[in-house]
Amino acid sequence: xxxxxxxxxxxxxxxxxxxxxxxxxxxxxxxxxxxxxxxxxxxxxxxxxxxxxxxxxxxxxxxxxxxxxxxxxxxxxxxxxxxxxxxxxxxxxxxxxxxxxxxxxxxxxxxxxxxxxxxxxxxxxxxxxxxxxxxxxxxxxxxxxxxxxxxxxxxxxxxxxxxxxxxxxxxxxxxxxxxxxxxxxxxx
Numbered sequence: 001x002x003x004x005x006x007x008x009x010x011x012x013x014x015x016x017x018x019x020x021x022x023x024x025x026x027x028x029x030x031x032x033x034x035x036x037x038x039x040x041x042x043x044x045x046x047x048x049x050x051x052x053x054x055x056x057x058x059x060x061x062x063x064x065x066x067x068x069x070x071x072x073x074x075x076x077x078x079x080x081x082x083x084x085x086x087x088x089x090x091x092x093x094x095x096x097x098x099x100x101x102x103x104x105x106x107x108x109x110x111x112x113x114x115x116x117x118x119x120x121x122x123x124x125x126x127x128x129x130x131x132x133x134x135x136x137x138x139x140x141x142x143x144x145x146x147x148x149x150x151x152x153x154x155x156x157x158x159x160x161x162x163x164x165x166x167x168x169x170x171x172x173x174x175x176x177x178x179x180x181x182x183x184x185x186x187x188x
Contacts, residue, residue: 002033005175006073006083006112007061008105011042014087014124014149015050018043020161020168021086022059024179031177035061036073036080038104042089066103073108076115082175083112087124087149090132096121096144097135109144119144120174122167145174155182 005025009018025035039047039056047056057063064071072078085092085105092105096119101107112119121139123146125132136146151157151166169181 002031003082003175003177004034004073004078004080005032006036006038006080006108008038008040008083008085008088008092008108009043009047009056010040010085010087010089010092010105011046012087012089012092012124013046013050014122015043015047016160016164017122017124017149017167017171018047018086019051019056020164021084021171022056022061024168024172025061026059028172028177028179029060034080036071037061037063038066038071038108039063040066040103040105064104066105068104069107071104071108074104074111076111080108080112080117082118082120083108084120084122084171084175085109086120086122086171088121090123090125090128090135093121093123093132093135093139097138097142113139113142113144116143118175120171121146122149122171123147124149147171147174154184 073080172179
């Protein structure tokens with residue numbers, strides 16, 4: 001069955017993770033029924049600063065305003081399978097943990113959790129304070145998956161993109177999509 005996926009991009013540093021995930025989803029479209037994207041105002045600015053462009057506009061997915069509560073995934077009846085927040089700011093994590101649905105990102109996350117569907121938070125901050133750690137515990141107990149943007153080096157990545165892809169490939173696996181990527185113990 002093809003996946004219906006919500007991608008929320010917040011203003012935390014790490015726009016490269018969002019860009020690489022959108023690139024992967026574009027390549028894996030044969031496994032996807034629909035992708036909806038929410039980008040915060042800060043996310044657009046961080047994208048421009050970190051990636052030097054605004055090419056997020058060129059993806060073949062539908063973008064929703066951060067306050068568009070009529071978006072299909074603002075309701076559980078739309079049956080979106082998975083939501084990924086990449087990168088996930090600590091403010092967004094905190095609002096989700098406390099049940100504050102003040103924009104489309106937090107409303108969609110609330111819907112995904114209440115419907116017992118898959119919420120993946122690609123947390124991007126360091127170091128972490130006790131409040132942030134407790135928020136991670138709270139969302140995990142509520143059913144979310146906290147997938148920190150911590151790369152692996154088993155595959156001997158040579159570029160920044162290859163390093164960041166180690167995180168993105170984990171996210172793609174968590175979504176449940178078939179993906180040709182490095183696997184520990186398998187010859188490449």
